[in-house]
Amino acid sequence: MAKFDAKKKLPTKEEMTKSDTITASYDNHIRPLLDAVDRLRHLKVMQEGIQLPTIVVVGDQSSGKSSVLESLAGISLPRGQGICTRVPLVMRLQNDPSVVEPRLVLEYRDKNVPTTEAGITAAIRTATDEIAGNGKGISDTPLTLVVKKKGVPDLTMVDLPGITRVPVHGQPDNIYEQISSIIMEYIAPKESIILNVLSATVDFPTCESIRMSQQVDRNGERTLAVVTKADKAPEGLLEKVTADDVNIGLGYVCVRNRVGDESYEQARAEESCLFETHPLLSKIDKSIVGIPVLAQRLMQIQASSISKCLPNIVQKINDKLSRNVSDLNDMPQNLSTIADAVRVFIQILKHVRDSLEKILIRGEFDEFPDDLELHGTARLAEMLHKYSTSLPSKCPFNDELFLMEEIQILEEMNGIRLPNFLPRSAFLTILRKKVDKISEMPRELVEDVWCYVEGVATQMLLKHSRNYPQIQSSIRSAVHNLIEKMRTTSMKFVKEMIAMELVADYTANPDYMKTWTGLMEDQKVFMEAIKNHGLPTTLKLKVFGEIEVRHLRQSAELAEQAFDMRMRMSAYWRTIVLRMVDGPALHLLYSIKCLVESEMETELVNQLVGPRMTGLERMLEESPLAAGKRERLQKSILLLKQSKDVVANLMDRIAID
Numbered sequence: 001m002a003k004f005d006a007k008k009k010l011p012t013k014e015e016m017t018k019s020d021t022i023t024a025s026y027d028n029h030i031r032p033l034l035d036a037v038d039r040l041r042h043l044k045v046m047q048e049g050i051q052l053p054t055i056v057v058v059g060d061q062s063s064g065k066s067s068v069l070e071s072l073a074g075i076s077l078p079r080g081q082g083i084c085t086r087v088p089l090v091m092r093l094q095n096d097p098s099v100v101e102p103r104l105v106l107e108y109r110d111k112n113v114p115t116t117e118a119g120i121t122a123a124i125r126t127a128t129d130e131i132a133g134n135g136k137g138i139s140d141t142p143l144t145l146v147v148k149k150k151g152v153p154d155l156t157m158v159d160l161p162g163i164t165r166v167p168v169h170g171q172p173d174n175i176y177e178q179i180s181s182i183i184m185e186y187i188a189p190k191e192s193i194i195l196n197v198l199s200a201t202v203d204f205p206t207c208e209s210i211r212m213s214q215q216v217d218r219n220g221e222r223t224l225a226v227v228t229k230a231d232k233a234p235e236g237l238l239e240k241v242t243a244d245d246v247n248i249g250l251g252y253v254c255v256r257n258r259v260g261d262e263s264y265e266q267a268r269a270e271e272s273c274l275f276e277t278h279p280l281l282s283k284i285d286k287s288i289v290g291i292p293v294l295a296q297r298l299m300q301i302q303a304s305s306i307s308k309c310l311p312n313i314v315q316k317i318n319d320k321l322s323r324n325v326s327d328l329n330d331m332p333q334n335l336s337t338i339a340d341a342v343r344v345f346i347q348i349l350k351h352v353r354d355s356l357e358k359i360l361i362r363g364e365f366d367e368f369p370d371d372l373e374l375h376g377t378a379r380l381a382e383m384l385h386k387y388s389t390s391l392p393s394k395c396p397f398n399d400e401l402f403l404m405e406e407i408q409i410l411e412e413m414n415g416i417r418l419p420n421f422l423p424r425s426a427f428l429t430i431l432r433k434k435v436d437k438i439s440e441m442p443r444e445l446v447e448d449v450w451c452y453v454e455g456v457a458t459q460m461l462l463k464h465s466r467n468y469p470q471i472q473s474s475i476r477s478a479v480h481n482l483i484e485k486m487r488t489t490s491m492k493f494v495k496e497m498i499a500m501e502l503v504a505d506y507t508a509n510p511d512y513m514k515t516w517t518g519l520m521e522d523q524k525v526f527m528e529a530i531k532n533h534g535l536p537t538t539l540k541l542k543v544f545g546e547i548e549v550r551h552l553r554q555s556a557e558l559a560e561q562a563f564d565m566r567m568r569m570s571a572y573w574r575t576i577v578l579r580m581v582d583g584p585a586l587h588l589l590y591s592i593k594c595l596v597e598s599e600m601e602t603e604l605v606n607q608l609v610g611p612r613m614t615g616l617e618r619m620l621e622e623s624p625l626a627a628g629k630r631e632r633l634q635k636s637i638l639l640l641k642q643s644k645d646v647v648a649n650l651m652d653r654i655a656i657d
Contacts, residue, residue: 030154031154032653033303033310036649037156037306038092039646040052041156043639043646045317045640048636050316050320051189051191053191053302053306053309054189054192055193056160056186056187056192056193057159057160058194058195058196059163059196059209060164062162063197063198063207063209064197064199067257067258068228068291069159070257072294073091074102074149074264075117075147077121077124086132086139087138087139087140087142087161088140088158088161088182088186089124089144089145089159090144090157091145091147091158091159092147093152093156093157094146094147094154095149095150095152095154096148097150099148102116102117103146103149104116104145104147106123106127106145106146107143108127108142109130109141113127124143124145127143128143137172138178138182153295154299155295155298156302157195160182161179161182161183163179163180163208163209164176164179184212184215184216188216191309193224193250193302193305194213194216194217194223194224195298196213196224197225197226198225198227198228199227199228199233201229201232201233204240205246220246220247220249221249223247224297224298224301225246226252226254226255227240227252227253227255228255228257230274230289234278234280237280238283250301251297253289253293253294254281254284254288254289254290255289255291256274268292271290272290275289313647314644314651317640317643317647318644321640321641321644324636324637328634331629331633332468332622338617340620341616341617341619344619345609348465349600352600353596353600355367355464356595359375359377359460360380360592363377374459380588383445383449384581387444387581388581391580392438392577395569396434396437402544402548402551402552403552403563405430406426406430406565407552407559410558410562410565411558412426413426426565427568427569430565430569431505432502434569434576435498435502438580442494442497442584443491443494445584446494446584449490450487453595454480457483458479461604467626468619475604478607478608479600479603482595482599482600486595486599490584493584493587494583494584494587497583501579507575509575509578511574511575512571512572515570515574516568519542519567520567523560523567525539526539527556527559530552530556531553543570
């Protein structure tokens with residue numbers, strides 16, 4: 001039993017009242033913040049990408065990290081065997097005046113393992129081996145130690161593996177890279193408070209932990225340094241902590257750790273005596289020395305950080321919850337009956353039809369304003385314009401020698417008939433040659449249009465059925481088969497259209513006679529140049545420009561017929577080109593309309609429904625990927641709702657206070 005010291009000064013009534021007021025203020029204002037963050041951490045909200053204010057303890061190997069944590073927690077932790085430092089150790093210290101003996105619980109992998117101070121070493125060893133394996137490797141999976149004890153500071157800290165560059169026996173060669181990766185993961189978030197443990201026996205700028213913390217906190221705004229082993233290197237320590245050559249924005253705290261078998265009470269007494277009486281260390285300001293000061297500073301910094309980060313945490317929880325709820329709502333419903341599948345299938349068909357009508361028929365692009373490839377009517381118009389301009393506007397004659405093509409055909413068609421009689425067979429022969437030259441162009445147009453329509457239709461079907469990937473293969477097949485049918489029909493149409501042009505030379509278009517009559521106005525001048533050998537052999541015609549007629553003077557009779565045939569063909573060609581443009585264009589537009597309004601639906605129903613409804617049955621089978629995503633979203637939403645309740649209750653309490 002401790003002896004009563006009569007000389008010891010008892011606290012005054014005013015001091016006791018002030019202490020009670022501070023305690024009450026702490027319990028009312030700061031403790032709820034810490035409890036709320038601990039509950040959020042227990043809910044594992046950080047797995048949702050929401051960072052919580054965390055004190056992260058870093059330091060080079062043998063810097064005294066474990067001793068600092070022991071002093072703060074008032075319990076003995078494993079030493080000398082690299083047990084704790086193989087995994088991140090989350091220490092949750094909770095002051096509980098009601099407990100007589102410390103209550104220790106290890107939490108990892110959904111396990112809660114109660115232990116005692118005497119059994120903590122074995123318990124941590126077992127948990128560490130289970131997480132990181134039996135060797136000396138490390139893992140980034142955290143191990144949580146909850147300590148409820150009277151008089152400990154309310155803190156949550158993460159102790160990370162000590163930084164080492166040289167692997168010991170049994171450790172992987174890249175141990176430094178592994179440890180660095182874990183440390184950077186914890187100290188990079190702006191919500192993290194970095195507790196950098198430095199040994200007084202080394203130069204601070206050479207510490208690897210300083211270099212790492214400066215990478216993420218260049219100005220040291222969220223870095224607090226605790227200097228250990230002050231009793232072993234007192235010379236120059238005052239200058240080190242006052243000069244601050246390494247930008248420690250939150251300042252320094254110098255401590256003396258427990259030595260040997262000292263109790264924690266003895267260690268604190270020795271520490272107090274050291275900084276009071278040592279000729280060098282006593283010069284250091286008392287506001288930055290001692291474990292009690294460190295505990296108080298950490299609690300203040302932690303509470304301040306929580307208050308600062310809380311609104312952002314609330315916002316992130318709400319945003320993530322809204323996104324997850326939206327993602328879950330966007331997922332396909334769990335279909336349990338064929339009736340459900342039929343209902344969803346009808347909705348898919350409706351959405352696809354609406355999209356295709358906008359894109360391919362009405363020319364409304366509000367659904368895809370920036371995707372020019374899906375501006376269907378514009379793209380179809382481009383293809384038709386390209387096709388129409390590629391057709392020769394003038395009949396493609398071979399004019400090395402003017403009219404010789406017609407004269408040769410007339411000679412071949414010559415027979416016993418009245419003079420100056422234009423044989424129709426000759427005209428049809430020339431017509432066939434000219435039409436053959438452009439016969440592939442309508443086929444190319446058909447191919448281009450249906451290839452484009454197939455791409456658009458497939459894209460819309462896959463878009464609106466994205467929630468049911470199990471039927472998308474059948475949808476692709478149905479679209480391809482339908483487009484092949486439509487393409488075959490269109491090819492047959494243009495083939496017949498070309499064949500019809502060769503059946504007869506006919507048009508009811510009055511423009512033909514008007515054009516032919518105008519072209520024939522040059523015939524008189526043309527024939528005079530052929531018959532009158534005294535006239536120049538070069539003359540200029542309206543349509544053909546300058547021509548040479550010398551070679552025609554010996555075939556004057558056929559030249560007159562050839563001229564007439566050329567003018568008739570030139571006038572008739574305009575009608576042919578017009579029919580070759582209008583015919584395919586109207587056919588394709590009508591076919592696309594039929595595709596969108598009826599053919600697509602019929603083909604998909606036949607493919608997916610059919611007599612046995614095999615396609616619809618597949619809609620009832622949710623893919624493992626979708627099922628896994630649904631489960632993850634549901635768990636995440638539950639977690640975020642619970643987290644939202646935690647912060648909402650806290651915000652309500654703050655508002656009331």
